[in-house]
Amino acid sequence: MIRQAVLEYDHSKDALENLPARIGKREALVLRGESGYSKAVRVSPRLADLPSVRFTGECSDEEVERLNGYRPDVWIAVGGGKLIDTAKRIAASQSVPLIVVPTLVSNCAAFTPLSVIYTEEGSYIRYDTFPVVIERVIADERLLRDSPYDYFKAGVIDTVAKWYEARYISGTTSRDAGIQSGLSLAAQCGKLMDLSIREQDFRRYGTDIRYIVDHVLAIGGAVGGFGDAGTRVAVAHAVHNALSRFDSTHHWLHGDKVGFGLVVQERLVASEDTVILKNWLQSIGAPTSLAQLGIRFDQIDELVTLIREETKIQGFRDFDDSERLKEILINLQEMVYK
Structure with a gap:
């Protein structure tokens, strides 16, 4: 639809x-x-x-x-x-x-x-x-232009996620016109990683920032409007939703937790983009470890269970290997993925 x-x-x-x-x-x-x-x-x-x-x-x-x-x-x-x-x-x-x-x-x-x-x-x-x-x-x-910069930064992460999650669900092309339109818009969102989002740029509010703001507020939302379930949310948002059950993560913004979820998602599919994504998140000060999110080692099993529950609730492609997910989270507990 x-x-x-x-x-x-x-x-x-x-x-x-x-x-x-x-x-x-x-x-x-x-x-x-x-x-x-x-x-x-x-x-x-x-x-x-x-x-x-x-x-x-x-x-x-x-x-x-x-x-x-x-x-x-x-x-x-x-x-x-x-x-x-x-x-x-x-x-x-x-x-x-x-x-x-x-x-x-x-x-x-x-x-x-x-x-x-x-x-x-x-x-x-x-x-x-x-x-x-x-x-x-x-x-x-x-x-x-005078709004909090941290929210803008988190908004860009959440918008970049449109591409990775749409690709996870539907691949890079589709014969469904709505999904293909959503994928095309999602690809634009993914390319925001190539633009500077430094605070001084945001405050100047030049052409590039206006372009980014339009994607955060409008184009990102249109992705799911066209592609519906074929482009809406995937593992990254499931990780966000699971993390939101832990009080230690509540001071982190939505986009920050989605960004961490993207690293988990791309590791699950052994994506070559994982390192690029991780380096970009680190360069803008977004969390890339569970320790930064306040999740202890002894909470990882609970987190795995919650992530699996979220993938089933949202009805998209599940992954069967809980041990693989646990291994990824362990490696992301105190350090960037080894």
């Missing part, structure tokens, strides 16, 4: 100035985070005139139930990935439109017809897909 979630995507220097016109005479309600919302108000003070409700921090069933008590004509999501996922889930259940204002360059939540659901403590449960239509994504350069 080909399923795209966004009608319009506006990435421009003053994109937020168009928000009042997009709302029109409808009753709007802003779902707001903390720091991101306040920065958005500084960029566009009129945003503060709209009624708002605070997001508690997790895209959980409990949070969705709480917010479903509000019934605006249009929701405005101003924040990061979990907030946007929550707004999508609510908008879909209420059959009302949604306008998204991302305040972080951290993932493709603003462009995907799905929400990742966590417990209130931050452990992954599942992801829900639905025919939600986002009216408009408003990517304001003034807001994004």
Whole structure:
């Protein structure tokens, strides 16, 4: 199935100035985070005139139930990935439109017809897909160029993962038009490794950074929209989901854990790209060992079990050799793979 979630995507220097016109005479309600919302108000003070409700921090069933008590004509999501996922889930259940204002360059939540659901403590449960239509994504350069760099870096890792995971599931070509389109977009995402993502480049927000931001926020999400299960998530995200069960990993960002999962995934298939991938992750300060993620040696068996469970839950190609997976994780416990 080909399923795209966004009608319009506006990435421009003053994109937020168009928000009042997009709302029109409808009753709007802003779902707001903390720091991101306040920065958005500084960029566009009129945003503060709209009624708002605070997001508690997790895209959980409990949070969705709480917010479903509000019934605006249009929701405005101003924040990061979990907030946007929550707004999508609510908008879909209420059959009302949604306008998204991302305040972080951290993932493709603003462009995907799905929400990742966590417990209130931050452990992954599942992801829900639905025919939600986002009216408009408003990517304001003034807001994004001053957003936290660590989130941008993690967002690039998560976007690069689109290529490796799509390739793991479907190979490099397909006779299915949707999957082939997804693979072509995923290949673009993989090539972001060739561009500089240093913080000084991000702050200058030149042509290359705009190109990268568009891939993190939009193109990466379109990969799964075209290819669906044929290009969406594979072992790297299964590893992320399993790692999220350990409290020691909660301070690491989503993309950081996915990057570690990519190293595991590519080792499993004996990919020649593993060393290139590992070196790239190290060069940008992403974790490449379980010790960095706070996972002890005596927790590896539990991690193996959780990863296997995640591959079955998500329904993609499983691997039968738990000992091979354990061997890889042991070698990634305290050092980069030997």
